[in-house]
Amino acid sequence: DIVMTQSPDSLAVSLGERATINCKSSQSVIYSSNNKNYLAWYHQKPGQPPKLLIYWASTRESGVPDRFSGSGSGTDFTLTISSLQAEDVAVYYCQQYHSFPYTFGQGTKLEIK
Amino acid sequence: EVQLLESGGGLVQPGGSLRLSCAASGFTFSSYAMTWVRQAPGKGLEWVSGISTGGGSTYYADSVKGRFTISRDNSKNTLYLQMNSLRAEDTALYYCAKELEVAGLFDPWGQGNLVIVSS
Numbered sequence: 044d045i046v047m048t049q050s051p052d053s054l055a056v057s058l059g060e061r062a063t064i065n066c067k068s069s070q071s072v073i074y075s076s077n078n079k080n081y082l083a084w085y086h087q088k089p090g091q092p093p094k095l096l097i098y099w100a101s102t103r104e105s106g107v108p109d110r111f112s113g114s115g116s117g118t119d120f121t122l123t124i125s126s127l128q129a130e131d132v133a134v135y136y137c138q139q140y141h142s143f144p145y146t147f148g149q150g151t152k153l154e155i156k
Numbered sequence: 157e158v159q160l161l162e163s164g165g166g167l168v169q170p171g172g173s174l175r176l177s178c179a180a181s182g183f184t185f186s187s188y189a190m191t192w193v194r195q196a197p198g199k200g201l202e203w204v205s206g207i208s209t210g211g212g213s214t215y216y217a218d219s220v221k222g223r224f225t226i227s228r229d230n231s232k233n234t235l236y237l238q239m240n241s242l243r244a245e246d247t248a249l250y251y252c253a254k255e256l257e258v259a260g261l262f263d264p265w266g267q268g269n270l271v272i273v274s275s
Binding site: 044081083085087092093094095098104136138139140141143144145146147148149150 | 193200201202203206215216217218251253256258259260261262263264265266267268
């Protein structure tokens with residue numbers, strides 16, 4: 044199984060400041076056939092189900108604000124929120140969809156400082 | 157609007173069985189693969205099982221293989237998860253989710269249905 048490890052486990056950032064969450068996979072999630080990174084980011088607001096934010100490591104899902112961006116390749120990935128808003132308080136998860144079983148990181152809890 | 161509504165959860169004794177259902181609306185159910193993901197209380201997300209559009213292909217996490225069975229009824233727009241030989245560690249909020257055209261991407265998710273395995 045591909046193990047996904049996020050850092051940090053929790054993060055407190057001031058409103059308007061940048062938040063950065065890291066995700067590392069135990070093996071590459073790139074398929075050589077298309078050179079795409081099979082890495083997604085979700086967030087889960089309190090009391091709600093998860094919601095897809097980013098896929099292919101850097102493609103924003105429709106309707107996701109452009110303050111959210113993803114980067115990275117191979118085994119190391121980053122989710123950046125450029126200017127934190129109050130509604131961004133959530134737990135953030137990375138997920139690999141390269142191979143079964145699909146696996147998620149342990150989550151990063153993002154709070155307002 | 158896509159809606160996914162899970163039902164069938166509850167309290168069950170270890171070794172018991174439950175069947176979860178997920179009623180889908182707002183999209184052509186038969187055209188999309190579907191999946192179940194669970195979340196133990198206060199914990200992270202664990203993919204449980206997935207099924208192809210026609211139901212001919214099914215996939216399971218090792219933790220549930222041989223005990224859980226995923227199925228779907230496209231005529232009823234409903235996804236199922238039959239859970240047998242339940243264990244305490246199966247206690248979780250179970251979400252159904254629609255897979256996007258890209259396999260392994262899940263959106264949206266239902267609100268979740270709680271399963272508690274306890275004596």
